[in-house]
Amino acid sequence: MTTRKKPYHHGDLRQTLLNAAVELISSGGVENLSIRKLADQVGVSRTAPYHHFQDKNELLCAIAEQGFARQDQIMTDAKRYATGDNLAEIFETYVLNYLRFADQNRETYDLMYGREIWRAGKPTESLQAVSRHSFRIWRQWIETLFEQGMFDRNESPRRIAQAHWASLHGLCRLFNDGVYINHEERDDIARTMLRAMLRAGG
Structure with a gap:
């Protein structure tokens, strides 16, 4: 079961996603990261990350x-x-x-x-x-x-x-x-x- 992170404040979702993405990579490598898993980790809809990152490559570049x-x-x-x-x-x-x-x-x-x-x-x-x-x-x-x-x-x-x-x-x-x-x-x-x-x- 995915543990929902503490609620983020309006305006800092991008940074929250970046922090969570680094955690996922640290625990299991780049292959452990996906937009879907990231959304579940943060506790937002699976479309929410796409408002900030076009795809996984763009997310990795942002990190x-x-x-x-x-x-x-x-x-x-x-x-x-x-x-x-x-x-x-x-x-x-x-x-x-x-x-x-x-x-x-x-x-x-x-x-x-x-x-x-x-x-x-x-x-x-x-x-x-x-x-x-x-x-x-x-x-x-x-x-x-x-x-x-x-x-x-x-x-x-x-x-x-x-x-x-x-x-x-x-x-x-x-x-x-x-x-x-x-x-x-x-x-x-x-x-x-x-x-x-x-x-x-x-």
């Missing part, structure tokens, strides 16, 4: 968008405390928080960067826009470090940003997929990776 927004906030929060004297330290804080976000939101992270949407599905225009925006924020960080002489001047800041984001994403995948499981090791590996990145440019 991914939400993830990018949260990821961007991590970066924004870190940059707020950055100065010319502590850029490397703040950058390390951001990277560690990025890894924790990926670990604590594995299903969302998989949708943000996985084939479920980008290869098997169809990313919405809004998802494509927020993902590009997220990379721009990352690139701005790299450019700031580049201007401070922390990376090789012979390299393109854009290529540096792409290469190091790929490294960071790879580390997230190794932990999310269970190859590495010790969280203390995760942070140590991340710090070693960062030192290698910055030393290469120094």
Whole structure:
């Protein structure tokens, strides 16, 4: 028997649906999610979700968008405390928080960067826009470090940003997929990776 969630207030059904969808995915994977099951989970008519999401793919894209927004906030929060004297330290804080976000939101992270949407599905225009925006924020960080002489001047800041984001994403995948499981090791590996990145440019 489906348990009806607490009644939602007028105007927040979309967010209620997104939250419930993440719960369903967390408990049984993407295959556990359907519009019909989602409606039953929230306790609304089975047509109600379609007022907010055209189909399952659009719903998954919305979850991914939400993830990018949260990821961007991590970066924004870190940059707020950055100065010319502590850029490397703040950058390390951001990277560690990025890894924790990926670990604590594995299903969302998989949708943000996985084939479920980008290869098997169809990313919405809004998802494509927020993902590009997220990379721009990352690139701005790299450019700031580049201007401070922390990376090789012979390299393109854009290529540096792409290469190091790929490294960071790879580390997230190794932990999310269970190859590495010790969280203390995760942070140590991340710090070693960062030192290698910055030393290469120094």
